Amino acid sequence: EVQLVESGGGLVQPGRSLRLSCAASGFSFDDYAVHWVRQAPGKGLEWVSGISWNSGSTDYADSVKGRFFISRDNAKNSLYLQMTSLRAEDTALYYCAKAIVPATNGPIDSWGQGTLVTVSS
Amino acid sequence: DIQMTQSPSSLSASVGDRVTITCQASQDISNYLNWYQQKPGKAPKLLIYDASNLETGVPSRFSGSGSGTDFTFTISSLQPEDIATYYCQQYDNVPLTFGGGTKVEIK
Numbered sequence: 001e002v003q004l005v006e007s008g009g010g011l012v013q014p015g016r017s018l019r020l021s022c023a024a025s026g027f028s029f030d031d032y033a034v035h036w037v038r039q040a041p042g043k044g045l046e047w048v049s050g051i052s053w054n055s056g057s058t059d060y061a062d063s064v065k066g067r068f069f070i071s072r073d074n075a076k077n078s079l080y081l082q083m084t085s086l087r088a089e090d091t092a093l094y095y096c097a098k099a100i101v102p103a104t105n106g107p108i109d110s111w112g113q114g115t116l117v118t119v120s121s
Numbered sequence: 122d123i124q125m126t127q128s129p130s131s132l133s134a135s136v137g138d139r140v141t142i143t144c145q146a147s148q149d150i151s152n153y154l155n156w157y158q159q160k161p162g163k164a165p166k167l168l169i170y171d172a173s174n175l176e177t178g179v180p181s182r183f184s185g186s187g188s189g190t191d192f193t194f195t196i197s198s199l200q201p202e203d204i205a206t207y208y209c210q211q212y213d214n215v216p217l218t219f220g221g222g223t224k225v226e227i228k
Contacts, residue, residue, distance in 0.1 A: 035217070045157075045165065045208055047217040059215040062122075095164060107155050107212045109176070111164040 002026045002110040004096045009115030012086055020115060022079040022096030030054070030074035033099040035108060036081050038092035038117075048094070049081065050104035059104050064090075086119045093117075123147050123211050127220025133228045140196040142223045144209035149189050153213040156185050156194045159222075160205045168207075169194065201227060 008020040022034070035050040049060045049070040058070050069082040079096055093114040099106045124147035134140050144154065156169035167176045169185035172192055182197045196203055204227060209220040 044222045045159075045210070045219040047215075047219065050215060050217070061216050100170075105212055105215050105217070107153070107167075107170050108210070108217075109167050109170070111166075113164055 002098060004098060004110060004112030006094060006096045006112045006115035009094065009117045011118045011120065013121050014087060014119055016086055017082070017084045018086060018117060020081040020083065020094055020096075020117070022112060024077045024079065024096075024098070027098070029077040031102060033102055033104045033106060034072060034079045035097045035099065035104070036068075036070065036079075037095045037097050037108075037111075038090075039095070039114070040089075040092040043092075046092075050099070051079070052104050053102035057104055083117070086117075088119050091117060091119045122216055123150060123214055123218050125209055125211055125218050125220040127209055127223055129223060130221060131224040131226065133226045134199050135228045136199055136201060138199045140199050140203075140225060142194040142207055142209075144187075144192045144194070144220050146190045146192075146211055146213075150211045150213035152188045153211055154185075154187070154192050155210045155212065156183075157208045157210065158203075158205045159208065165208065196225075199225070199227070 003025045005023045036048040051070045067085045095114045096112040097108045098110040126145045152172035154172045157165040159165045173185045206222045206224045
């Protein structure tokens, strides 16, 4: 069974940094792209970033480009999101999500339960 | 970026009713479209992939159709447990983009 468990969320002041982690299990992590998708309170889903199976390709939403950085450690079956220069509008539940292909432009089939990031002074 | 326009944003229907949601892409995405169900407080769940393929374990009352720019998601007979918000999502190109969601309620 695919399991994706996010951690690292919390309350952070505007302008500060935070690092999210996602621990994956139940599948061959290094065969698939993985993504971060967020959902602001009461709002819809917004794709944030994706990384290919071998880290050769990374993609970002315009809203986070230059501030957020995605990475993965296949030896540890883990995905990360380094978030810098955080803004109030980054407040959201951040989901880790698995694709069914190695590349970032492919369908997502599994999601974690999310970790909440609140940016506020 | 590919924009996904989903309608309606909400609907209310009776148990047993047929429910239809549409999603329009701003450019041709072939059949690179998923439909997800999200219940309150839960993560999204994949229902339909490649526009019309039912994910394993998903009840057959759910279906999807369409290609190019126009897509349809149907619940053939609405059940109480189908109360949720439904999203379409294109994966033809990054950034991956979602429709705005359709909240389905029981009348």
